[in-house]
Each structure stands twice: as C-alpha cells, then as structure tokens.
Amino acid sequence: MKTTYHDSCHCGAVRYAAALDLSEGVRRCNCSYCAKTRYAKAFTGDDELTILAGKEMLADYRGPDSVWPEDHIHHRFCTRCGVQVFSRGYLENFGGWFYAVNTATLDDASDEELAAAPIIYENGREDRQEEAPAVTSYL
C-alpha cells in the first residue's frame, strides 16, 4: 500500500510529496550515476509525485548516455544545496514515464520504516538492473 511522504532538499527550497510503497524496496545501483550520487531510490508512478515548492530551483540533468526512448532520465536537484530529490524517467518496459524518488529526502518516513524497506541491488553498470552485482557492500 502506498503512503504519501513529504520530502525536501537540504535547504528546504524544494518540497514535494510522493506516494511510495517502501515495502517494494529501496534500490541501490552500481551504474555511473547511482554510484557517484549514492542514490537510494524508490519508484512510483508519473501521477504520484507533486512538487509543492521550489520548482524553479530544480536543475535538470541528463547523463551522456541518456537517449530517447531507451534510457531517458531527467535527474532533478536543488541548485542551491545540491541535493538530488528525484529523477523522472521514461522506459518502455516500465510502461512509460515514472519517478525514482531519493529516499534520503523523505522527511516524514521514520527510521524504522526506512530500515524495514528491503534493499534491492541493481547491476546497472552492466545494464542488468534485474540482477545484483557481484559486490554490493559499498553501495
């Protein structure tokens, strides 16, 4: 069951709400982007995230490998404090547009809720997101 969490960047300029089911897992991946940002993401639908404040503060970054439509991801982060709040992506095998929410930005998720979420490891570096990489302990 999805719960609506209220979320923000570090400086508070960007605030948003996202409906997530943390029991579906928090994903940690070894791809070039997730590894550099230590991204811990949870997926939700394109109509399940609402920006409440600071839309004009959001940068929109697409990596060099982001190509339409196979791997089309917009990483959004606060231009004041640098915290990545979420990414919006389009993948055909996900049924179109979706959000990947940075679970580190959930303000009203308890430590217990975050700790109970199963961690799903993805081998994004080798484009095999459905498999865990050989080494996961550093992710």
Ligand SMILES: [Zn+2]
């Ligand atoms: Zn900020």
